[in-house]
Amino acid sequence: MCRRAARRTIVGMTNHRSDAVVTVRGLRKSYGSRVVVDHLDLDVHAGEIVGLIGANGAGKTTTVECIQGLRRPDAGMLRVLDLDPVRDADRLRPLLGSQLQDSALPDRLRVGEAIELFATARARNGDELLARFGLAERRRSAFAALSGGERQRLFLVLALLNRPRLVILDELTQGLDPSARRDVWAAVAQLRDEGTTVLLVTHELDEAEALCGRVIAMRAGRVLDQGTPAELMARHAGRATVRFGWGAGPDDLASTLRRLPGVADVTEAGGRIAVHGERQVIAHVGAELVRRGRVPADLDVDVPDLEAALLHLLDTATNPAVPVLTGAR
Amino acid sequence: MSSSTSAALRLVRAEFRLAPRDPMTLTFVLVFPIVCMLIIGGAFGTTPDRAFNNTNPSQWYVASYFTVVIAATGLVMLPVHLASYRERGVLRRFAAAGFPRWSFALAELAVGLVTIALAGVLLLVVAAPVYGVPPVHALGRVLAGLVLGSIAFVSLGVLLGTLLPSARSAQAVGLLLFVPSFLLGAGGPPPKVMGSVVKHVGDVLPLTWVTRTIREPWLGIGTPTASLLLVAALAVVATALAARRSAL
Numbered sequence: 159m160c161r162r163a164a165r166r167t168i169v170g171m172t173n174h175r176s177d178a179v180v181t182v183r184g185l186r187k188s189y190g191s192r193v194v195v196d197h198l199d200l201d202v203h204a205g206e207i208v209g210l211i212g213a214n215g216a217g218k219t220t221t222v223e224c225i226q227g228l229r230r231p232d233a234g235m236l237r238v239l240d241l242d243p244v245r246d247a248d249r250l251r252p253l254l255g256s257q258l259q260d261s262a263l264p265d266r267l268r269v270g271e272a273i274e275l276f277a278t279a280r281a282r283n284g285d286e287l288l289a290r291f292g293l294a295e296r297r298r299s300a301f302a303a304l305s306g307g308e309r310q311r312l313f314l315v316l317a318l319l320n321r322p323r324l325v326i327l328d329e330l331t332q333g334l335d336p337s338a339r340r341d342v343w344a345a346v347a348q349l350r351d352e353g354t355t356v357l358l359v360t361h362e363l364d365e366a367e368a369l370c371g372r373v374i375a376m377r378a379g380r381v382l383d384q385g386t387p388a389e390l391m392a393r394h395a396g397r398a399t400v401r402f403g404w405g406a407g408p409d410d411l412a413s414t415l416r417r418l419p420g421v422a423d424v425t426e427a428g429g430r431i432a433v434h435g436e437r438q439v440i441a442h443v444g445a446e447l448v449r450r451g452r453v454p455a456d457l458d459v460d461v462p463d464l465e466a467a468l469l470h471l472l473d474t475a476t477n478p479a480v481p482v483l484t485g486a487r
Numbered sequence: 488m489s490s491s492t493s494a495a496l497r498l499v500r501a502e503f504r505l506a507p508r509d510p511m512t513l514t515f516v517l518v519f520p521i522v523c524m525l526i527i528g529g530a531f532g533t534t535p536d537r538a539f540n541n542t543n544p545s546q547w548y549v550a551s552y553f554t555v556v557i558a559a560t561g562l563v564m565l566p567v568h569l570a571s572y573r574e575r576g577v578l579r580r581f582a583a584a585g586f587p588r589w590s591f592a593l594a595e596l597a598v599g600l601v602t603i604a605l606a607g608v609l610l611l612v613v614a615a616p617v618y619g620v621p622p623v624h625a626l627g628r629v630l631a632g633l634v635l636g637s638i639a640f641v642s643l644g645v646l647l648g649t650l651l652p653s654a655r656s657a658q659a660v661g662l663l664l665f666v667p668s669f670l671l672g673a674g675g676p677p678p679k680v681m682g683s684v685v686k687h688v689g690d691v692l693p694l695t696w697v698t699r700t701i702r703e704p705w706l707g708i709g710t711p712t713a714s715l716l717l718v719a720a721l722a723v724v725a726t727a728l729a730a731r732r733s734a735l
Contacts, residue, residue: 226583251585252490258583261576266508267501275501276584278490316584 177204185234196379209370217379255322257313265302307338363465395462402454418442495590502594524552546621561640569648570657582735592733599641624707632700642725649732668694
């Protein structure tokens with residue numbers, strides 16, 4: 159049924175870009191009566207790092223498992239590197255590098271043996287990759303003896319080993335300490351610089367903000383919105399706030415601030431002023447304070463980040479009175 | 488060599504590397520049958536007995552315990568190994584890495600058959616100075632029983648490993664199947680001293696069929712063609728199902 163549906167959709171597809179690495183249209187997947195992915199559309203283009211974000215149960219992992227041909231969709235069309243992930247699985251999988259959530263290697267397999275097992279004829283130098291990810295000294299260690307961070311780094315090495323055209327990383331830094339996370343981020347950033355296409359599944363919003371050129375937010379198996387981190391912040395981050403102490407006394411500052419571009423509201427309490435509005439108010443308020451020759455020492459700026467934007471987006475999407483946003487692309 | 492063949496060979500090599508590192512393999516497949524054979528084989532002496540079809544009881548058990556190795560591999564070692572791989576996501580990783588769908592089944596079949604061969608030879612090496620190895624009366628039939636019985640039980644093991652949800656459940660179900668098969672179909676009392684109900688239960692156990700196809704032509708006490716056909720049918724069906732279920 160899936161293959162028939164896929165063929166029908168391919169014929170009807172009109173917006174397939176020539177640099178498309180992943181094209182998904184109307185993907186639907188259920189487990190029993192529970193719909194996990196619901197008519198999902200998704201595009202990944204060559205050289206992009208795309209983040210698939212959302213809370214646990216949003217359908218992210220099922221989506222990438224369908225993209226890899228590890229799960230058979232109930233309906234919809236998927237093309238990955240111009241191949242059907244289910245029908246052409248044997249041809250497609252060697253072109254992908256993947257780090258899967260909740261997967262492992264045999265406990266007694268040593269790191270060096272894992273490299274030998276997964277290396278195809280076109281593989282990079284395994285020893286160089288192990289050294290790059292700080293695993294050269296662990297070559298003879300069994301998988302079971304590796305720490306959580308070392309395991310994740312080994313999975314990353316294996317994902318990159320065979321010069322994949324698309325790298326899929328699912329919960330890449332789960333369980334890593336902050337230092338190890340930064341190391342892995344640096345490695346992914348290097349992939350981006352080398353032009354590798356990466357689909358990154360995460361619920362760590364700072365990770366998506368640091369690494370992804372484009373972010374797709376999912377909830378309940380559907381795309382809520384997508385765009386660059388800056389675009390999502392602009393659309394969903396709410397207001398920026400500038401706060402400072404100004405003291406009491408007659409002053410026209412508050413009324414002047416209310417007239418500045420982008421200002422939505424100005425509140426005064428206990429000798430402190432808070433200016434709320436679009437992000438541009440940060441610059442305008444700063445300029446006004448400088449013009450008055452008095453920059454308060456306790457000046458504080460609350461700038462929304464991607465996490466705030468997405469929390470706002472997800473909160474909005476849970477409210478049935480507010481329509482779910484559709485993709486920007 | 489095609490990339491599929493190369494990938495399959497890498498997987499087979501890795502599984503061969505890992506098998507001797509598994510304590511379950513070492514204890515249950517290599518040590519357990521030998522220890523039991525030494526104990527039970529010595530319990531009934533060496534004088535030919537009617538209960539043992541007028542054969543030397545010690546040599547009866549040497550011939551019988553070859554199939555205990557087959558059962559231990561197929562009903563315990565492989566199901567636990569496979570279920571553990573499935574439970575921990577190892578098979579998903581192999582699948583995602585592009586190993587051919589049939590490669591894991593091939594690797595398990597190869598590892599299972601070689602394990603049986605090595606464990607069987609070790610059993611005979613230990614038995615030889617203690618009880619002696621009985622002469623083989625019909626080598627072709629014995630080999631046919633050995634090969635078909637091994638394929639049948641390795642495939643059953645792979646099939647169980649793909650059906651059971653976890654390593655713990657595979658161990659529980661595997662032992663539940665192994666113990667009656669071991670006692671009634673290979674390493675326990677001879678059928679002639681069993682009560683009628685127990686004997687009937689033993690007659691329908693697949694391991695009993697395998698044991699008959701090996702022991703009787705080996706000791707020259709029969710040529711159980713019906714059992715050989717049943718084992719062959721079991722091998723074909725179990726292999727087909729196992730190959731289908733274990734596709735990556």
